[in-house]
Amino acid sequence: xxxxxxxxxxxxxxxxxxxxxxxxxxxxxxxxxxxxxxxxxxxxxxxxxxxxxxxxxxxxxxxxxxxxxxxxxxxxxxxxxxxxxxxxxxxxxxxxxxxxxxxxxxxxxxxxxxx
Amino acid sequence: xxxxxxxxxxxxxxxxxxxxxxxxxxxxxxxxxxxxxxxxxxxxxxxxxxxxxxxxxxxxxxxxxxxxxxxxxxxxxxxxxxxxxxxxxxxxxxxxxxxxxxxxxxxxxxxxx
Numbered sequence: 376x377x378x379x380x381x382x383x384x385x386x387x388x389x390x391x392x393x394x395x396x397x398x399x400x401x402x403x404x405x406x407x408x409x410x411x412x413x414x415x416x417x418x419x420x421x422x423x424x425x426x427x428x429x430x431x432x433x434x435x436x437x438x439x440x441x442x443x444x445x446x447x448x449x450x451x452x453x454x455x456x457x458x459x460x461x462x463x464x465x466x467x468x469x470x471x472x473x474x475x476x477x478x479x480x481x482x483x484x485x486x487x488x489x490x
Numbered sequence: 491x492x493x494x495x496x497x498x499x500x501x502x503x504x505x506x507x508x509x510x511x512x513x514x515x516x517x518x519x520x521x522x523x524x525x526x527x528x529x530x531x532x533x534x535x536x537x538x539x540x541x542x543x544x545x546x547x548x549x550x551x552x553x554x555x556x557x558x559x560x561x562x563x564x565x566x567x568x569x570x571x572x573x574x575x576x577x578x579x580x581x582x583x584x585x586x587x588x589x590x591x592x593x594x595x596x597x598x599x600x601x602x603x
Contacts, residue, residue, distance in 0.1 A: 379533070406589060417494075417580065418534075418593040425589065466533060470589075478524075479591065481533035 377401070379482035381467050387488045388457055396452040396485045400469030407450050408479060409442060412464040421465075424450060457489045492517050494583050496594035503571050504602045511566040511597050513581030523564040524582040524591070525555055534580060540564065551575070576601045 380399045388394050400407050409421040420434040424444040435441070439457075444450040454461055464486050468479040495514045503509055515521055522541050526534040538549025545557040555566045564581060581594040 410593075415499075415595070417595040418582075418591075420590060423589060431589075468534075478536050478539065479534075481526075481535070483531070483533045 379467055379469050379480050381465075381482040381485050383485060384483065385486045385488075387490065389490050390459060391456055393453065393455045394457055394487065396454075396465050396487070398450045398452070398467030398469075398482060400448065400450070400467070401471075401480055402448075404469035404471050404480070405447070406470040406472065406477075406479075407444055408468040408470070409450070409452050410466040410468065411436075412466055412484070414463075418466065421452070454487075457487075459489050462487055462489045492583070492592055494581055494592050494594040496579075496581055496597050498597045499595070500598050500600065502600040502602060505573050506570050509566075509568045509571045509575070509599070511579050511581075511599070513564045513566065513594060515562055515564065515581075515583045515592075517562075517583055517585060519585040522584045523555075523557060524584070525549065525553070525564075525566050526580045526582060527551075527577050528580065528596075529577045537566070537579075571599075571601055573601045573603060575599060 382397045405426045407424040410418040412418050422442045423431040439455045442452045464484040466484045467482045470477045470479045493516045524539045525537040528534045537553050538547050540547050540557045548554050553568050557564050578596045578598045580596045582591045584591045
């Protein structure tokens, strides 16, 4: 079946512009995660959605970052007034449950470059 | 604080040689442990996972890992590396009742022909 998809695969933007990154999780997966992967760094947790529960936004680095998940499926990560330090690969993952022992299935990522 | 350490940023091995990638964790509870691989331009793919039971776990692509509680380690091994194994490898930890993973900073593997 189809895996996690993300769009766009690459995004180049100018400092100060807003960007939207999209994630389509695996059908039926109730949990959805966003991570940021900066050069030479591990994966930084950003936000977590589980079903209809309130999302865990504890990893969002500033109020310029926000995310929503519509209808329990597609998710959009929005970065307002982008800064050069926002340049990174943004990874989305989905999981069938919200338990720690379940595998997370990752998308290919969106590479964001802020000029 | 909970943490995962991958002490080797880069490792270079010759094709056919054995491989061991190190992972150490600091976690108060019983951990769930994972190894993921990321090929260039790709997302992460699960190689193997440990939840309980046999401390030696087998994964895909001929990889295995051993959980050693006394050393707080979960090292990844492969007896004979193939050129296609060149990639970045991430160790991750989670625990029962939580959905968050903590990832290490990764080890980039280079394979010499």
